[in-house]
Amino acid sequence: MIDKFRTDPAVALAPIPSGSCIAVGGFGSSGRPDTLLDALCDLDRRDLHVVVNNVGSDFTGIGRLLAEGRIRRLTASFPVLPEFYDVYFAGNVELELIPQGTLAERLRAGGAGIPAFYTPSGAGTMLADGTFPLGYDASGDVAACMPERERREFGGREHVLEYGIVADFALVKACQGDRRGNLRFRLSARNFNPLAAMSGRYTFAEVEHVVEAGELGPDDIHLPGVFVDEVLLASAESPRQPAYSVIPGATS
Amino acid sequence: MTQATAPVAVGGRSRDGIAARLAADLKDGYVVNLGVGIPLLIPKHIPAGVEVILHAENGVFGLGPPAPAGQEDPDLTDAGKQPVTLITGAAIVDSAMSFAVVRGGHLDVTVLGALQVSARGDLANWYVPGKNPAVGGAMDLVAGAREVWATMEHVDRAGRPKIVPECTFPLTGCGVVTRVYTDLAVFHVIDGQLVLKECAPGVDPDVIRERTAASYVEDLG
Numbered sequence: 001m002i003d004k005f006r007t008d009p010a011v012a013l014a015p016i017p018s019g020s021c022i023a024v025g026g027f028g029s030s031g032r033p034d035t036l037l038d039a040l041c042d043l044d045r046r047d048l049h050v051v052v053n054n055v056g057s058d059f060t061g062i063g064r065l066l067a068e069g070r071i072r073r074l075t076a077s078f079p080v081l082p083e084f085y086d087v088y089f090a091g092n093v094e095l096e097l098i099p100q101g102t103l104a105e106r107l108r109a110g111g112a113g114i115p116a117f118y119t120p121s122g123a124g125t126m127l128a129d130g131t132f133p134l135g136y137d138a139s140g141d142v143a144a145c146m147p148e149r150e151r152r153e154f155g156g157r158e159h160v161l162e163y164g165i166v167a168d169f170a171l172v173k174a175c176q177g178d179r180r181g182n183l184r185f186r187l188s189a190r191n192f193n194p195l196a197a198m199s200g201r202y203t204f205a206e207v208e209h210v211v212e213a214g215e216l217g218p219d220d221i222h223l224p225g226v227f228v229d230e231v232l233l234a235s236a237e238s239p240r241q242p243a244y245s246v247i248p249g250a251t252s
Numbered sequence: 253m254t255q256a257t258a259p260v261a262v263g264g265r266s267r268d269g270i271a272a273r274l275a276a277d278l279k280d281g282y283v284v285n286l287g288v289g290i291p292l293l294i295p296k297h298i299p300a301g302v303e304v305i306l307h308a309e310n311g312v313f314g315l316g317p318p319a320p321a322g323q324e325d326p327d328l329t330d331a332g333k334q335p336v337t338l339i340t341g342a343a344i345v346d347s348a349m350s351f352a353v354v355r356g357g358h359l360d361v362t363v364l365g366a367l368q369v370s371a372r373g374d375l376a377n378w379y380v381p382g383k384n385p386a387v388g389g390a391m392d393l394v395a396g397a398r399e400v401w402a403t404m405e406h407v408d409r410a411g412r413p414k415i416v417p418e419c420t421f422p423l424t425g426c427g428v429v430t431r432v433y434t435d436l437a438v439f440h441v442i443d444g445q446l447v448l449k450e451c452a453p454g455v456d457p458d459v460i461r462e463r464t465a466a467s468y469v470e471d472l473g
Contacts, residue, residue: 027310027347028333030326053347078388085384097385100309101351101392108348120395121355126379126422127387175327187344189327191310194346222346 004181004231005210009039012204012230016169018045019072023107023167023200024052024062025193028080031185033173035206035235037061040171041068051075051165051199053103053192055084066093075165077103094135096146097127102162104195109164111198111227118152118159128160170200173234174223176216177207181225184216194223203227206234263454264435270403272297273452274363274433277401278304282360283353285309285393288332289365290403295336306339307359309389311350314342331388351389355396362397364390366404366432368419371466373429373441375402376421387424394425406434406463413465415439415446436460439468447471 006012013036016022022040026032041064048071055062057080065071066084071093077100079085087093098106099121109117122128130148137143149160172193175186183205185193197203205228265273271293278284278298285307286294295306296317306315308330315330316337324335345353353359368376375394379385394400407413415432432439437460438450446468451457457470 028329030310030329030333078386079384080386082384095385097387099387099391100347100389101354104347104351119355119392121392123395124426125391125424127391132385185346187325187327188308188310188312188329190344190346192347195348 002225003179004225004229005179006230006232009035009206009232010042012232013039013043016040016043016045019047020045020168021049021051021165023165023170023196024050025170025172025191025196026052026054027188027191028054029056031173031189031191031193032056032061033171033204033206033234034061035232036171036173036204038235041065046070047072049073049075051103051107051167051196053077053100055079055081057081059083075103089136089140091136091138091140091143094144096134097132098162099127104192106162106165107167107192107195107199110166111195111200112164114164116161116163118154119162120157120159122149123151123158123160165199166201167196167199168201170196170203172197172203172205172228174205174207176209176211177205177228177231178211178213178216178225179231180213181205181228181231182213182216182221183207183223183225183228184220185222190222194227197223197227200227202229204230204232206232208234264406264452266435268293268297269452270433270435273438274401274403275299277431278302278361280304283307283313283358285354285359285362285397286315286331287362287364287390287393288388291363291365292330292332292334294363307350307353308336309347309350309354309393311345311347312336312338312342313344313353314339316342351392354389354392357396357398359393359397361399361401362393363401363403364393364424366402366414366429367421368414368416369402369404369429369432369466370419371415371417371446371468372444373427373446374419375400375424375429376419377402377424379422381422390424394428399430400425400428401431401433402429403433406436406460413463415468416465417467436463445469449473
Protein backbone atom coordinates (compact mmCIF):
# COMPACT_ATOMS: atom_id res chain seq x y z
CA MET A 1 0.00 0.00 0.00
CA ILE A 2 1.16 3.49 -0.77
CA ASP A 3 1.10 5.60 2.35
CA LYS A 4 3.01 8.86 2.17
CA PHE A 5 1.63 10.25 5.42
CA ARG A 6 4.23 11.12 8.07
CA THR A 7 3.59 12.55 11.49
CA ASP A 8 6.82 14.15 12.71
CA PRO A 9 8.36 16.87 10.52
CA ALA A 10 11.68 16.69 12.38
CA VAL A 11 11.99 12.97 11.66
CA ALA A 12 10.80 13.38 8.08
CA LEU A 13 13.30 16.11 7.21
CA ALA A 14 16.24 14.56 9.06
CA PRO A 15 17.65 12.92 5.89
CA ILE A 16 18.21 16.36 4.28
CA PRO A 17 21.99 16.87 4.47
CA SER A 18 23.91 20.11 4.69
CA GLY A 19 24.85 21.42 1.25
CA SER A 20 21.47 20.52 -0.28
CA CYS A 21 19.59 22.49 -2.91
CA ILE A 22 16.03 22.99 -1.63
CA ALA A 23 13.14 24.42 -3.68
CA VAL A 24 10.43 26.07 -1.56
CA GLY A 25 6.89 27.05 -2.58
CA GLY A 26 4.95 30.16 -1.62
CA PHE A 27 4.52 33.78 -2.64
CA GLY A 28 5.16 35.93 0.39
CA SER A 29 3.47 34.13 3.27
CA SER A 30 0.72 32.82 0.99
CA GLY A 31 1.24 29.10 0.47
CA ARG A 32 4.53 29.15 2.35
CA PRO A 33 5.29 25.77 4.03
CA ASP A 34 5.92 27.20 7.50
CA THR A 35 5.66 23.89 9.35
CA LEU A 36 8.35 22.29 7.17
CA LEU A 37 10.54 25.40 7.24
CA ASP A 38 10.36 25.54 11.03
CA ALA A 39 11.38 21.88 11.17
CA LEU A 40 14.28 22.53 8.78
CA CYS A 41 15.39 25.45 10.96
CA ASP A 42 15.49 23.18 13.99
CA LEU A 43 17.85 20.79 12.20
CA ASP A 44 21.43 22.02 12.10
CA ARG A 45 21.79 22.08 8.33
CA ARG A 46 24.17 24.52 6.67
CA ASP A 47 25.60 25.52 3.31
CA LEU A 48 22.13 25.36 1.78
CA HIS A 49 21.11 26.55 -1.69
CA VAL A 50 17.51 27.72 -1.37
CA VAL A 51 15.33 28.34 -4.43
CA VAL A 52 12.28 30.41 -3.49
CA ASN A 53 10.49 33.43 -4.91
CA ASN A 54 10.69 35.59 -1.77
CA VAL A 55 12.50 35.77 1.51
CA GLY A 56 9.69 36.71 3.85
CA SER A 57 9.47 39.89 5.84
CA ASP A 58 10.25 38.23 9.16
CA PHE A 59 12.88 36.06 10.78
CA THR A 60 11.03 32.78 10.67
CA GLY A 61 11.74 30.07 8.11
CA ILE A 62 14.14 31.20 5.40
CA GLY A 63 14.73 34.49 7.21
CA ARG A 64 15.94 32.54 10.22
CA LEU A 65 18.20 30.26 8.15
CA LEU A 66 19.67 33.40 6.62
CA ALA A 67 20.16 35.19 9.91
CA GLU A 68 21.92 32.11 11.23
CA GLY A 69 24.27 32.04 8.24
CA ARG A 70 23.06 28.69 6.98
CA ILE A 71 22.28 29.65 3.39
CA ARG A 72 25.11 29.64 0.85
CA ARG A 73 23.06 30.76 -2.12
CA LEU A 74 19.58 32.14 -2.65
CA THR A 75 17.90 31.84 -6.04
CA ALA A 76 14.92 34.22 -6.00
CA SER A 77 13.11 36.97 -7.89
CA PHE A 78 12.04 39.23 -5.04
CA PRO A 79 13.76 39.02 -1.68
CA VAL A 80 11.87 41.32 0.69
CA LEU A 81 13.63 41.13 4.02
CA PRO A 82 15.92 44.21 4.25
CA GLU A 83 18.34 42.26 6.43
CA PHE A 84 18.81 39.80 3.58
CA TYR A 85 20.67 42.49 1.69
CA ASP A 86 22.94 43.26 4.67
CA VAL A 87 24.03 39.62 4.58
CA TYR A 88 24.40 39.75 0.77
CA PHE A 89 26.50 42.94 0.70
CA ALA A 90 28.62 41.60 3.56
CA GLY A 91 29.58 38.65 1.38
CA ASN A 92 27.82 36.00 3.44
CA VAL A 93 25.24 34.80 0.90
CA GLU A 94 25.10 34.64 -2.89
CA LEU A 95 22.07 36.01 -4.71
CA GLU A 96 21.05 34.53 -8.04
CA LEU A 97 18.37 37.05 -9.02
CA ILE A 98 15.99 35.63 -11.62
CA PRO A 99 12.94 37.14 -13.34
CA GLN A 100 9.90 35.62 -11.66
CA GLY A 101 8.50 33.94 -14.76
CA THR A 102 11.91 32.50 -15.55
CA LEU A 103 12.20 31.16 -12.00
CA ALA A 104 8.80 29.45 -12.26
CA GLU A 105 9.66 27.97 -15.65
CA ARG A 106 13.12 26.83 -14.51
CA LEU A 107 11.50 24.85 -11.69
CA ARG A 108 8.85 23.45 -14.02
CA ALA A 109 11.44 22.57 -16.66
CA GLY A 110 13.72 20.87 -14.14
CA GLY A 111 10.85 18.69 -13.02
CA ALA A 112 9.73 18.05 -16.58
CA GLY A 113 13.04 16.82 -17.96
CA ILE A 114 13.76 19.97 -19.95
CA PRO A 115 17.43 20.85 -19.29
CA ALA A 116 17.21 24.39 -20.67
CA PHE A 117 15.00 26.75 -22.64
CA TYR A 118 15.12 30.11 -24.37
CA THR A 119 13.07 33.04 -23.07
CA PRO A 120 12.84 36.73 -23.99
CA SER A 121 12.62 37.69 -20.30
CA GLY A 122 15.72 39.53 -19.15
CA ALA A 123 17.37 39.69 -22.59
CA GLY A 124 19.51 42.80 -22.90
CA THR A 125 19.53 43.44 -19.14
CA MET A 126 22.05 43.18 -16.34
CA LEU A 127 20.55 39.85 -15.28
CA ALA A 128 21.67 38.34 -18.59
CA ASP A 129 24.89 40.17 -19.50
CA GLY A 130 27.17 38.79 -16.80
CA THR A 131 27.45 42.01 -14.75
CA PHE A 132 25.03 41.40 -11.88
CA PRO A 133 26.88 40.70 -8.61
CA LEU A 134 26.27 37.13 -7.49
CA GLY A 135 28.23 37.85 -4.35
CA TYR A 136 30.53 40.26 -2.57
CA ASP A 137 33.72 39.71 -0.59
CA ALA A 138 34.28 40.80 3.01
CA SER A 139 35.61 44.20 1.90
CA GLY A 140 32.44 44.93 -0.04
CA ASP A 141 33.86 44.36 -3.53
CA VAL A 142 32.11 42.20 -6.10
CA ALA A 143 33.51 38.68 -5.72
CA ALA A 144 31.62 37.04 -8.59
CA CYS A 145 28.90 37.88 -11.10
CA MET A 146 26.00 35.82 -12.35
CA PRO A 147 27.14 34.11 -15.57
CA GLU A 148 26.38 35.75 -18.88
CA ARG A 149 23.45 34.03 -20.57
CA GLU A 150 23.86 32.40 -23.97
CA ARG A 151 21.85 34.37 -26.53
CA ARG A 152 19.99 33.43 -29.66
CA GLU A 153 17.62 35.26 -31.96
CA PHE A 154 14.20 33.87 -32.75
CA GLY A 155 11.91 35.85 -35.04
CA GLY A 156 14.36 38.74 -35.03
CA ARG A 157 14.24 39.03 -31.26
CA GLU A 158 16.92 38.24 -28.68
CA HIS A 159 16.31 35.41 -26.24
CA VAL A 160 18.45 34.05 -23.41
CA LEU A 161 19.17 30.47 -22.41
CA GLU A 162 17.98 29.53 -18.93
CA TYR A 163 18.55 26.17 -17.25
CA GLY A 164 15.98 23.95 -15.60
CA ILE A 165 16.39 23.59 -11.84
CA VAL A 166 16.50 20.11 -10.36
CA ALA A 167 16.46 20.56 -6.59
CA ASP A 168 17.62 17.84 -4.21
CA PHE A 169 14.52 18.43 -2.09
CA ALA A 170 11.33 20.48 -2.23
CA LEU A 171 9.16 21.85 0.57
CA VAL A 172 5.62 22.80 -0.46
CA LYS A 173 2.23 23.54 1.05
CA ALA A 174 -1.24 22.55 -0.13
CA CYS A 175 -4.77 22.82 1.20
CA GLN A 176 -5.62 19.12 0.89
CA GLY A 177 -3.59 15.98 0.41
CA ASP A 178 -4.22 12.25 0.47
CA ARG A 179 -2.03 9.27 1.31
CA ARG A 180 -0.97 8.91 -2.31
CA GLY A 181 0.44 12.44 -2.22
CA ASN A 182 -2.22 13.94 -4.47
CA LEU A 183 -2.52 17.65 -3.70
CA ARG A 184 -5.13 20.33 -4.08
CA PHE A 185 -4.26 23.96 -3.48
CA ARG A 186 -6.48 26.86 -2.48
CA LEU A 187 -6.74 30.21 -4.27
CA SER A 188 -3.48 32.09 -4.83
CA ALA A 189 -1.66 29.92 -2.27
CA ARG A 190 -1.00 27.62 -5.25
CA ASN A 191 1.63 29.93 -6.85
CA PHE A 192 5.08 28.26 -6.89
CA ASN A 193 4.05 25.15 -4.95
CA PRO A 194 3.33 22.72 -7.82
CA LEU A 195 6.51 23.87 -9.61
CA ALA A 196 8.76 23.54 -6.58
CA ALA A 197 7.24 20.08 -6.01
CA MET A 198 8.04 19.07 -9.60
CA SER A 199 11.60 20.36 -9.29
CA GLY A 200 12.39 18.36 -6.17
CA ARG A 201 13.98 14.93 -6.51
CA TYR A 202 12.37 14.28 -3.14
CA THR A 203 9.36 16.38 -2.16
CA PHE A 204 7.74 17.04 1.19
CA ALA A 205 4.24 18.51 1.26
CA GLU A 206 2.50 19.96 4.28
CA VAL A 207 -1.27 20.06 4.00
CA GLU A 208 -3.95 21.83 5.98
CA HIS A 209 -6.37 18.96 5.56
CA VAL A 210 -5.68 15.27 5.24
CA VAL A 211 -8.29 13.53 3.10
CA GLU A 212 -9.04 9.91 2.21
CA ALA A 213 -7.73 8.64 -1.11
CA GLY A 214 -10.61 9.09 -3.55
CA GLU A 215 -12.03 12.10 -1.77
CA LEU A 216 -10.27 14.33 -4.26
CA GLY A 217 -11.75 13.53 -7.64
CA PRO A 218 -9.31 12.86 -10.48
CA ASP A 219 -10.31 16.12 -12.15
CA ASP A 220 -9.83 18.08 -8.93
CA ILE A 221 -6.22 17.15 -8.19
CA HIS A 222 -3.89 20.05 -9.00
CA LEU A 223 -0.69 18.04 -8.56
CA PRO A 224 -0.62 14.24 -8.79
CA GLY A 225 1.07 12.33 -6.01
CA VAL A 226 3.80 11.10 -8.35
CA PHE A 227 5.58 14.38 -7.62
CA VAL A 228 5.20 14.07 -3.84
CA ASP A 229 7.10 11.72 -1.54
CA GLU A 230 5.90 12.55 1.96
CA VAL A 231 2.79 14.32 3.29
CA LEU A 232 2.55 15.97 6.70
CA LEU A 233 -0.13 17.91 8.47
CA ALA A 234 0.50 21.65 8.67
CA SER A 235 0.76 23.00 12.19
CA ALA A 236 -2.58 24.28 13.43
CA GLU A 237 -0.73 27.34 14.64
CA SER A 238 -0.39 28.77 11.15
CA PRO A 239 -3.16 31.36 11.35
CA ARG A 240 -5.65 31.62 8.58
CA GLN A 241 -9.21 32.62 7.95
CA PRO A 242 -11.43 30.50 5.77
CA ALA A 243 -13.51 32.95 3.78
CA TYR A 244 -12.69 35.00 0.74
CA SER A 245 -14.85 37.59 -0.94
CA VAL A 246 -16.25 37.55 -4.40
CA ILE A 247 -17.48 40.99 -5.32
CA PRO A 248 -20.26 40.28 -7.82
CA GLY A 249 -19.77 42.37 -10.92
CA ALA A 250 -17.04 44.41 -9.27
CA THR A 251 -15.68 45.57 -12.61
CA SER A 252 -18.86 45.74 -14.59
CA MET B 253 28.03 69.42 -5.49
CA THR B 254 24.61 70.88 -6.07
CA GLN B 255 22.02 70.59 -3.38
CA ALA B 256 18.84 69.04 -4.73
CA THR B 257 15.73 70.81 -3.54
CA ALA B 258 12.30 69.37 -3.06
CA PRO B 259 9.89 70.30 -5.84
CA VAL B 260 7.55 73.22 -5.36
CA ALA B 261 3.95 72.04 -5.29
CA VAL B 262 2.32 72.61 -8.66
CA GLY B 263 -0.95 70.79 -8.27
CA GLY B 264 -1.45 67.63 -10.25
CA ARG B 265 -2.80 64.23 -9.35
CA SER B 266 -2.48 62.18 -6.18
CA ARG B 267 -1.35 58.55 -6.45
CA ASP B 268 -5.01 57.55 -6.43
CA GLY B 269 -5.64 60.22 -9.05
CA ILE B 270 -2.95 58.74 -11.31
CA ALA B 271 -4.56 55.30 -10.91
CA ALA B 272 -8.01 56.68 -11.70
CA ARG B 273 -6.74 58.56 -14.78
CA LEU B 274 -5.06 55.41 -16.10
CA ALA B 275 -8.09 53.26 -15.33
CA ALA B 276 -10.20 55.56 -17.52
CA ASP B 277 -8.11 54.40 -20.53
CA LEU B 278 -8.77 50.68 -19.98
CA LYS B 279 -11.06 49.25 -22.62
CA ASP B 280 -13.81 46.71 -22.19
CA GLY B 281 -12.39 43.19 -22.51
CA TYR B 282 -8.77 44.07 -21.76
CA VAL B 283 -6.58 41.65 -19.84
CA VAL B 284 -4.45 43.89 -17.62
CA ASN B 285 -1.58 42.98 -15.34
CA LEU B 286 -1.02 45.16 -12.30
CA GLY B 287 2.45 45.56 -10.79
CA VAL B 288 3.10 46.79 -7.27
CA GLY B 289 2.77 50.41 -6.09
CA ILE B 290 0.40 52.83 -7.84
CA PRO B 291 -0.93 50.04 -10.15
CA LEU B 292 -2.47 48.27 -7.14
CA LEU B 293 -4.73 51.30 -6.62
CA ILE B 294 -6.37 50.67 -10.00
CA PRO B 295 -8.98 47.98 -9.13
CA LYS B 296 -11.20 50.42 -7.27
CA HIS B 297 -11.15 52.88 -10.20
CA ILE B 298 -12.35 50.68 -13.07
CA PRO B 299 -15.04 52.76 -14.83
CA ALA B 300 -18.65 51.59 -14.67
CA GLY B 301 -19.65 49.57 -17.72
CA VAL B 302 -16.08 48.45 -18.45
CA GLU B 303 -15.27 44.80 -17.81
CA VAL B 304 -11.57 44.00 -17.62
CA ILE B 305 -9.67 40.96 -16.37
CA LEU B 306 -7.10 42.17 -13.85
CA HIS B 307 -4.12 39.84 -13.54
CA ALA B 308 -1.78 39.48 -10.59
CA GLU B 309 1.51 37.74 -11.34
CA ASN B 310 1.01 35.26 -8.50
CA GLY B 311 -1.66 33.61 -10.65
CA VAL B 312 -4.93 35.50 -10.24
CA PHE B 313 -7.10 36.39 -13.25
CA GLY B 314 -10.00 38.52 -12.06
CA LEU B 315 -8.71 40.61 -9.17
CA GLY B 316 -11.32 42.68 -7.35
CA PRO B 317 -10.79 45.55 -4.93
CA PRO B 318 -8.83 45.07 -1.69
CA ALA B 319 -10.48 42.77 0.88
CA PRO B 320 -12.67 44.64 3.37
CA ALA B 321 -11.44 44.69 6.96
CA GLY B 322 -12.25 41.40 8.66
CA GLN B 323 -12.57 39.52 5.37
CA GLU B 324 -8.87 39.16 4.54
CA ASP B 325 -7.88 35.67 3.42
CA PRO B 326 -4.17 34.76 3.60
CA ASP B 327 -4.68 32.41 0.65
CA LEU B 328 -5.80 35.25 -1.63
CA THR B 329 -3.36 38.09 -2.24
CA ASP B 330 -2.26 40.37 -5.07
CA ALA B 331 1.26 40.87 -6.43
CA GLY B 332 1.99 43.17 -3.50
CA LYS B 333 0.99 40.36 -1.10
CA GLN B 334 -2.02 42.34 0.12
CA PRO B 335 -5.36 40.60 0.70
CA VAL B 336 -7.73 41.06 -2.22
CA THR B 337 -11.12 39.96 -3.50
CA LEU B 338 -12.11 38.20 -6.71
CA ILE B 339 -14.67 39.19 -9.29
CA THR B 340 -17.28 36.69 -10.37
CA GLY B 341 -15.73 34.30 -12.88
CA ALA B 342 -12.17 34.74 -11.63
CA ALA B 343 -9.61 32.00 -12.32
CA ILE B 344 -6.45 31.04 -10.45
CA VAL B 345 -3.40 29.24 -11.85
CA ASP B 346 0.14 28.39 -10.74
CA SER B 347 3.09 30.72 -11.30
CA ALA B 348 4.33 28.95 -14.47
CA MET B 349 0.89 29.19 -16.10
CA SER B 350 0.61 32.79 -14.91
CA PHE B 351 3.82 33.71 -16.71
CA ALA B 352 2.93 31.61 -19.74
CA VAL B 353 0.06 34.07 -20.12
CA VAL B 354 2.51 36.96 -19.67
CA ARG B 355 5.25 35.85 -22.09
CA GLY B 356 2.84 34.23 -24.50
CA GLY B 357 1.45 37.60 -25.55
CA HIS B 358 -1.96 37.19 -23.92
CA LEU B 359 -1.90 40.43 -21.91
CA ASP B 360 -3.21 43.63 -23.45
CA VAL B 361 -1.50 45.88 -20.92
CA THR B 362 0.85 45.66 -17.97
CA VAL B 363 0.85 48.60 -15.60
CA LEU B 364 4.15 48.98 -13.76
CA GLY B 365 5.78 51.41 -11.39
CA ALA B 366 8.93 53.09 -12.70
CA LEU B 367 12.16 54.62 -11.42
CA GLN B 368 13.01 56.11 -14.83
CA VAL B 369 11.58 56.15 -18.35
CA SER B 370 13.74 57.28 -21.25
CA ALA B 371 12.87 59.36 -24.30
CA ARG B 372 12.47 56.21 -26.42
CA GLY B 373 10.54 54.20 -23.85
CA ASP B 374 13.28 52.32 -22.01
CA LEU B 375 12.14 51.32 -18.53
CA ALA B 376 14.21 51.10 -15.33
CA ASN B 377 12.27 49.86 -12.33
CA TRP B 378 14.13 47.11 -10.48
CA TYR B 379 17.49 48.27 -9.22
CA VAL B 380 19.28 51.35 -8.00
CA PRO B 381 22.93 50.24 -7.90
CA GLY B 382 24.14 50.09 -4.32
CA LYS B 383 20.58 49.63 -3.07
CA ASN B 384 18.55 46.42 -2.73
CA PRO B 385 17.90 44.66 -6.07
CA ALA B 386 14.57 42.85 -6.60
CA VAL B 387 13.08 42.12 -10.01
CA GLY B 388 9.87 40.14 -9.47
CA GLY B 389 7.99 39.66 -12.73
CA ALA B 390 8.88 43.01 -14.32
CA MET B 391 11.25 41.64 -16.98
CA ASP B 392 8.77 38.94 -18.02
CA LEU B 393 5.95 41.48 -18.16
CA VAL B 394 7.76 43.98 -20.39
CA ALA B 395 8.89 41.12 -22.64
CA GLY B 396 5.39 39.78 -23.11
CA ALA B 397 2.65 42.39 -22.75
CA ARG B 398 1.33 44.16 -25.84
CA GLU B 399 1.51 47.52 -24.05
CA VAL B 400 3.51 48.68 -21.04
CA TRP B 401 2.01 51.61 -19.16
CA ALA B 402 4.37 53.14 -16.60
CA THR B 403 2.99 54.96 -13.57
CA MET B 404 5.13 57.17 -11.35
CA GLU B 405 5.63 60.55 -9.74
CA HIS B 406 6.94 62.95 -12.39
CA VAL B 407 10.08 63.74 -10.36
CA ASP B 408 11.84 61.89 -7.56
CA ARG B 409 11.82 62.95 -3.91
CA ALA B 410 14.78 65.26 -4.50
CA GLY B 411 12.98 66.91 -7.41
CA ARG B 412 15.03 65.23 -10.15
CA PRO B 413 13.21 64.32 -13.37
CA LYS B 414 12.37 60.64 -13.85
CA ILE B 415 11.63 61.05 -17.56
CA VAL B 416 15.17 61.25 -18.88
CA PRO B 417 17.13 61.23 -22.18
CA GLU B 418 18.77 57.90 -21.18
CA CYS B 419 18.06 55.77 -18.11
CA THR B 420 20.98 55.88 -15.69
CA PHE B 421 19.64 52.95 -13.66
CA PRO B 422 19.87 49.37 -15.02
CA LEU B 423 17.15 48.63 -17.57
CA THR B 424 14.15 46.38 -17.11
CA GLY B 425 13.51 46.52 -20.85
CA CYS B 426 14.61 48.51 -23.87
CA GLY B 427 12.01 50.53 -25.79
CA VAL B 428 9.13 48.75 -24.07
CA VAL B 429 7.08 51.59 -22.53
CA THR B 430 4.08 52.69 -24.59
CA ARG B 431 2.52 55.18 -22.14
CA VAL B 432 3.55 57.11 -19.03
CA TYR B 433 1.05 58.35 -16.44
CA THR B 434 2.40 60.75 -13.81
CA ASP B 435 0.95 63.20 -11.32
CA LEU B 436 1.49 65.95 -13.91
CA ALA B 437 0.97 64.45 -17.35
CA VAL B 438 0.16 61.62 -19.72
CA PHE B 439 2.75 60.73 -22.39
CA HIS B 440 2.50 58.19 -25.19
CA VAL B 441 5.54 56.68 -26.90
CA ILE B 442 4.85 56.74 -30.63
CA ASP B 443 7.43 55.37 -33.08
CA GLY B 444 10.15 55.59 -30.45
CA GLN B 445 9.31 59.22 -29.65
CA LEU B 446 7.83 60.55 -26.43
CA VAL B 447 4.65 62.56 -27.01
CA LEU B 448 2.95 64.73 -24.35
CA LYS B 449 -0.76 63.99 -24.77
CA GLU B 450 -2.26 65.56 -21.68
CA CYS B 451 -1.51 67.82 -18.74
CA ALA B 452 -3.14 67.04 -15.39
CA PRO B 453 -5.89 69.51 -14.46
CA GLY B 454 -4.40 72.84 -13.40
CA VAL B 455 -0.87 71.92 -14.54
CA ASP B 456 0.77 74.28 -17.03
CA PRO B 457 2.74 72.72 -19.94
CA ASP B 458 5.70 74.91 -18.92
CA VAL B 459 5.87 73.12 -15.56
CA ILE B 460 6.02 69.78 -17.36
CA ARG B 461 8.78 71.06 -19.64
CA GLU B 462 10.74 72.22 -16.60
CA ARG B 463 10.44 68.87 -14.87
CA THR B 464 11.06 66.56 -17.82
CA ALA B 465 14.69 65.95 -18.79
CA ALA B 466 13.89 64.00 -21.97
CA SER B 467 12.92 65.78 -25.15
CA TYR B 468 9.36 65.19 -26.32
CA VAL B 469 6.77 66.36 -28.80
CA GLU B 470 3.59 68.11 -27.66
CA ASP B 471 0.31 66.87 -29.03
CA LEU B 472 -2.23 68.25 -26.60
CA GLY B 473 -5.00 68.23 -29.26
